[in-house]
Amino acid sequence: MMITGEALIGGLAVKGSEGGQRAFNPATLQYLEPEFHTVGAAQIDLACRLAGAAFDSYRATSDEQRAAFLDAIGEQIMELGEALLERVMAETGLPRARVEGERGRTVGQLQLFANLLREGSWSDLRIDPALPQRQPPRPDLRMRLIGVGPVAVFAASNFPLAFSVAGGDTASALAAGCPVVLKAHWAHPGTSELVGRAIVKAAAICGMPAGVFALLSGSGNTFGAALVAHPAIQAVGFTGSRGGGTALMAVAAARPQPIPVYAEMSSINPVFLLPQALAARAEEIAAGFAASLTMGVGQLCTNPGLVLALDGPDLERFKQAAALALEGGAAGTMLTPGIAENFLGGVHRLADHADVATLALAPQQGGKGAPALFSTSGAAFLARQELAEEVFGPASLVVACRDLAELRQVAESLEGQLTATLQLEPGDYDAARGLLPVLERRVGRILANGFPTGVEVCNAMVHGGPFPATSDGRSTSVGTAAIARFLRPVCYQNLPEALLPAALRDDKLAGAWRRVEGELTCE
Amino acid sequence: MMITGEALIGGLAVKGSEGGQRAFNPATLQYLEPEFHTVGAAQIDLACRLAGAAFDSYRATSDEQRAAFLDAIGEQIMELGEALLERVMAETGLPRARVEGERGRTVGQLQLFANLLREGSWSDLRIDPALPQRQPPRPDLRMRLIGVGPVAVFAASNFPLAFSVAGGDTASALAAGCPVVLKAHWAHPGTSELVGRAIVKAAAICGMPAGVFALLSGSGNTFGAALVAHPAIQAVGFTGSRGGGTALMAVAAARPQPIPVYAEMSSINPVFLLPQALAARAEEIAAGFAASLTMGVGQLCTNPGLVLALDGPDLERFKQAAALALEGGAAGTMLTPGIAENFLGGVHRLADHADVATLALAPQQGGKGAPALFSTSGAAFLARQELAEEVFGPASLVVACRDLAELRQVAESLEGQLTATLQLEPGDYDAARGLLPVLERRVGRILANGFPTGVEVCNAMVHGGPFPATSDGRSTSVGTAAIARFLRPVCYQNLPEALLPAALRDDKLAGAWRRVEGELTCE
Numbered sequence A, B: 001m002m003i004t005g006e007a008l009i010g011g012l013a014v015k016g017s018e019g020g021q022r023a024f025n026p027a028t029l030q031y032l033e034p035e036f037h038t039v040g041a042a043q044i045d046l047a048c049r050l051a052g053a054a055f056d057s058y059r060a061t062s063d064e065q066r067a068a069f070l071d072a073i074g075e076q077i078m079e080l081g082e083a084l085l086e087r088v089m090a091e092t093g094l095p096r097a098r099v100e101g102e103r104g105r106t107v108g109q110l111q112l113f114a115n116l117l118r119e120g121s122w123s124d125l126r127i128d129p130a131l132p133q134r135q136p137p138r139p140d141l142r143m144r145l146i147g148v149g150p151v152a153v154f155a156a157s158n159f160p161l162a163f164s165v166a167g168g169d170t171a172s173a174l175a176a177g178c179p180v181v182l183k184a185h186w187a188h189p190g191t192s193e194l195v196g197r198a199i200v201k202a203a204a205i206c207g208m209p210a211g212v213f214a215l216l217s218g219s220g221n222t223f224g225a226a227l228v229a230h231p232a233i234q235a236v237g238f239t240g241s242r243g244g245g246t247a248l249m250a251v252a253a254a255r256p257q258p259i260p261v262y263a264e265m266s267s268i269n270p271v272f273l274l275p276q277a278l279a280a281r282a283e284e285i286a287a288g289f290a291a292s293l294t295m296g297v298g299q300l301c302t303n304p305g306l307v308l309a310l311d312g313p314d315l316e317r318f319k320q321a322a323a324l325a326l327e328g329g330a331a332g333t334m335l336t337p338g339i340a341e342n343f344l345g346g347v348h349r350l351a352d353h354a355d356v357a358t359l360a361l362a363p364q365q366g367g368k369g370a371p372a373l374f375s376t377s378g379a380a381f382l383a384r385q386e387l388a389e390e391v392f393g394p395a396s397l398v399v400a401c402r403d404l405a406e407l408r409q410v411a412e413s414l415e416g417q418l419t420a421t422l423q424l425e426p427g428d429y430d431a432a433r434g435l436l437p438v439l440e441r442r443v444g445r446i447l448a449n450g451f452p453t454g455v456e457v458c459n460a461m462v463h464g465g466p467f468p469a470t471s472d473g474r475s476t477s478v479g480t481a482a483i484a485r486f487l488r489p490v491c492y493q494n495l496p497e498a499l500l501p502a503a504l505r506d507d508k509l510a511g512a513w514r515r516v517e518g519e520l521t522c523e
Helices: A041-059 A063-079 A081-092 A096-119 A168-175 A189-205 A221-229 A242-254 A275-298 A313-327 A337-351 A378-383 A404-413 A426-442 A480-486 B041-059 B063-079 B081-092 B096-119 B168-175 B189-205 B221-229 B242-254 B275-298 B313-327 B337-351 B378-383 B404-413 B426-442 B480-486
Strands: A007-009 A012-014 A020-025 A030-037 A126-128 A141-147 A151-154 A180-183 A213-216 A235-239 A261-264 A270-273 A306-310 A357-361 A372-377 A395-401 A417-423 A443-448 A487-493 A514-516 A519-521 B007-009 B012-014 B020-025 B030-037 B126-128 B141-147 B151-154 B180-183 B213-216 B235-239 B261-264 B270-273 B306-310 B357-361 B372-377 B395-401 B417-423 B443-448 B487-493 B514-516 B519-521
Touching: A007 A041, A007 A189, A020 A081, A030 A189, A041 A141, A041 A180, A041 A213, A041 A221, A041 B426, A063 A081, A063 A096, A063 A168, A063 A189, A081 A096, A081 A189, A096 A168, A096 A480, A151 A168, A151 A221, A168 A180, A168 A235, A168 A480, A180 A221, A189 A213, A221 A242, A235 A242, A235 A480, A242 A261, A242 B242, A270 A275, A270 A404, A275 A306, A275 A313, A275 A395, A275 A417, A275 A426, A306 A313, A306 A404, A313 A357, A313 A372, A313 A395, A337 A357, A337 A372, A337 A395, A372 A378, A378 A395, A378 A404, A395 A404, A404 A426, A417 A426, A426 A443, A426 B041, A480 A487, B007 B041, B007 B189, B020 B081, B030 B189, B041 B141, B041 B180, B041 B213, B041 B221, B063 B081, B063 B096, B063 B168, B063 B189, B081 B096, B081 B189, B096 B168, B096 B480, B151 B168, B151 B221, B168 B180, B168 B235, B168 B480, B180 B221, B189 B213, B221 B242, B235 B242, B235 B480, B242 B261, B270 B275, B270 B404, B275 B306, B275 B313, B275 B395, B275 B417, B275 B426, B306 B313, B306 B404, B313 B357, B313 B372, B313 B395, B337 B357, B337 B372, B337 B395, B372 B378, B378 B395, B378 B404, B395 B404, B404 B426, B417 B426, B426 B443, B480 B487
Parallel strands: A126 A514, A151 A180, A151 A235, A180 A213, A235 A261, A270 A306, A270 A417, A306 A395, A372 A395, A417 A443, A443 B487, A487 B443, B126 B514, B151 B180, B151 B235, B180 B213, B235 B261, B270 B306, B270 B417, B306 B395, B372 B395, B417 B443
Antiparallel strands: A007 A012, A007 A213, A020 A030, A126 A141, A141 A487, A357 A372, A514 A519, B007 B012, B007 B213, B020 B030, B126 B141, B141 B487, B357 B372, B514 B519
């Protein structure tokens, strides 16, 4: 499949009406052909209107039809073969194994949502049958979830496949019956076009309406604001920076009709090294920590950017071992020059901070990120808000606390996070019991004796958490529960059988998961 | 139980630190004793901080303990006996039968949420067991829903029991494990204090933490903004005007940590009279419509404020019959002088509108609302945005459309609504099929051959709908699904059995509803 630099609107490739830019290879520092033209306001409007026009027919498809569509997208992505892998590597500097793994994850994620549709309980069918003898009589009441409407998805830079064009936001929105208008990330436009064309081809094969998916290229706040402000758009999925996410939240809230925004934004993922675990395994934990911190050159939302422990000789053992492991680490190519520059700025802010000691600082190079480790005290961390700011890349800060009370106080001071990790031994369970309620209030996922990187795509996953980890702590952007973001309930009262949605008709209910008078059943 | 005019904070009655005001009897136009003092900023802060402090211990209670608490609240409300009924009647002008019915509904609603807790599937337990042999190995992942944190609830004026102190918002928040800080509605402060004391007594009997519930009296935007802006508050429930709801949405979105607002605000509840139904039953539909429009002096969120039909002799029959039924209707006492004044203003705006004809206009009296019926054309309705504004009270507008295409166009022009009603016969099904997708996108509940007033409290109910019917179209404020507003997911990865929440431990899972590898089971 050719990369032409075009946008995809209404199932057709169209040249963006605005200026063009080429992709950049962060490893070779060279620009890549072809030029990608930014779409103009009229093209954004067209894509959104087509999505609005496609909504009713798309959501009227059966669960099996949408499942087959998701499967077909996965197949079309695999059909792209080597051309896709090479373009991803060229545009991101990510190694082949990671790209192949991420492709597998992306296709697996599409299959997971296809299976969810086939299982059926996602639509939360509810039946309260008529009670004609009751005074007053109760009507027949039936409920189901339907899609909220067209969803604007903003692709992330750090997962060019799994959080991009056919990533989790797109898969869950399409599963929910919502057309998707996707804003490609300018860091991997060719990858985006290839995957976008795979979706368009799958839509054609499956007979889906042409407006079900659009791929728009462009960048800048004006572009994003125009998309989020469009009246046809009914929800937003976003993965990126806190600044970008909060800007979209403001646009969505200021609309004549406000809409929900699901932005996954910012997290420093605290790792608590409890005393017995530190005493027993300081060096082992340091090795695991260093591996997690440097995975993907630290460009993961769940990167362990904060380590919390009690001050003392065991923490010194951890610091030394971690510093040793990190200092030897080579600088890795970062996804974009901008990310590398921001990382370098963050590292220097910490290195120059009066209350921070530098434990490890491998030589930094332009466009690359080398591991860095710093330390501070609990008291300084509590006093200095800026020490809790995310540094996106392989840098972390160790906070040495005076005692468990201060450790807990530091935990209470944290903003919302995607994850929190406890390194613990049975002797630490009492300390952990004191921390767990604090963490439950603050994070989406709590791990024991592991590291937060590596997000399993499954049913029980929560990749979410209170603000600013996400804009909406009631949601997850990974795993099957992500579909709930794009659904809303509709109740039907005394509707004649002939007019009820198929799923709610008496003859279709047998064997389907549903709640009858509140009782779950699939009889 | 005495009414003292005090607020309830930390389980204690405390006098508000600001100026006082007395309740008003809208039927006798007399003030009622005692004086209720508005709480000051320090008291709001205290109530919110106590709620924050109570959150961890309250959410750690078992489902059965919270169910027993909800049951106890219902029992304590019934214990208030005649004193409660008389105070409600005096403060609202509502007749005894309505007040008794509403008390039954309120207690039944508390029991419904108690039953929901006992059934257990509300917490959406999910288990994806470890796969140690897989490459890479999958950890053990378990998910549950927990409460979002303390909820600020703003009571409504028009349901002094069912949407007030112990109404649906309070019941669903307490069920979810969230402490409630309740802002009483100034239209029924004595009712609020009585019910608030019942909750405080139930909390004491059940051993709940003192911060689990607070009742604050006060009014004005400053009061509401201080409550919603308080850092301990994590969600807001509101029933009231569009202006009030959108003001709270703005405060919530502007917080350093934005929080969700569930505001039920504004709806004109279109009723579609399809041609065959109108031909067959014009007079019968008119009688049912007039009864629905005047129920509770029209002060219901689901009041049928808009009637849509094709122009012609059958619609004339409907108009005449409806006008006749309404013209004879007596003016009823409205809940507050302000509501009566706004209603009168709305009626006059329609009566004086160049594009509107008056069909029925019973003499209006100060403090009372008499039924009013108006008509206009589809073209005028489409051109005049102000004709779609809610007039809260027993007034409705008939829109005569040229043909089915214009009827559908009018439907497409409507903002989000709580309900839409179809009066139809089998010969109308094709027309209904054209309207249903439009309505599904716009409303929370679609009714056939009934009227929208009378909201059943059950599992399948949706009392919600896209903005501005509510601030969040993904939610309902009536029925068991209302609990979802106050819940968020937390995932536990490889947590030792000793530290897992009880509900997720292997030995507690048997018999509980849960999703294992995505499959629902209660084996």
